[in-house]
């Protein structure tokens with residue numbers, strides 16, 4: 001209208017601070033136009049996610065101060081999920097973001113080994129919150145930091161849920177651009193607790209090109225779909241091996257499996273990461289290759305993965 005500018009938006013969120021901020025920012029941006037500005041926002045609550053059992057799941061919420069929570073998952077163990085999670089976290093941090101990495105594999109934590117630390121996290125006496133361990137600019141949390149021998153042999157169902165929730169809610173993650181969650185393999189209690197506790201920006205599924213890994217990757221994708229968590233893409237790890245002596249490429253676990261599966265699922269294949277000795281050595285020596293050899297070809301693959309992930313996030317998810 002002549003002297004009034006009206007902006008109408010509609011938004012789906014459970015967090016009322018989001019529309020308040022958008023309204024204030026829009027009004028500030030438009031105030032210089034010399035018109036009366038009216039910003040209206042229709043807010044709708046997000047659809048209740050449905051649990052794997054078909055029942056409505058618990059309401060999920062953001063972690064205060066954390067913009068994007070990314071789950072790194074796999075159907076099968078041993079496909080390099082933790083290696084991808086650790087190197088992705090380092091690559092995101094190297095791009096200037098603030099990043100946390102939470103090792104949610106309570107039974108087989110490996111982030112302590114990959115970052116060469118068994119430091120014990122301290123609890124803040126006032127807030128009661130646990131301070132994450134700082135390593136190479138990343139904030140880390142792992143079950144391996146809490147127990148003398150690294151991991152509990154037995155952990156009963158309710159304790160699994162309790163520890164998982166504590167890792168997400170009781171750790172003082174501070175302000176983060178990305179919190180990367182290294183999930184255990186498969187689709188068990190820990191995964192379900194996570195998807196029912198925090199609002200994930202999405203999940204990355206790590207697989208090898210081999211059919212036996214792809215079958216289980218499909219199950220992981222299906223679990224995320226059931227609980228309305230977007231699958232941001234597949235990462236094909238151990239895609240091939242370039243022999244250092246003759247430069248020949250060997251497709252140890254077959255070829256094309258990741259791309260075929262990504263096409264079938266309608267999600268992007270975000271990276272094809274080769275098997276490299278330097279990647280395995282760096283992981284075992286306590287410094288992911290993206291940090292220990294940042295200019296290597298091995299690191300370059302993880303830097304590109306971080307870049308692709310950022311692009312997908314820009315398209316699919318608004319920060320919390």
Ligand code: ADP
Nearest residue numbers: 077078079080081082083274275276279280283
């Ligand atoms: P997961 O978390 O899926 O169980 P890990 O990340 O622990 O798998 O990897 C299993 C083993 O394979 C580790 O020894 C790791 O160093 C090695 N590994 C993973 N990805 C690569 C790679 N791209 N090149 C060489 N070794 C790798």
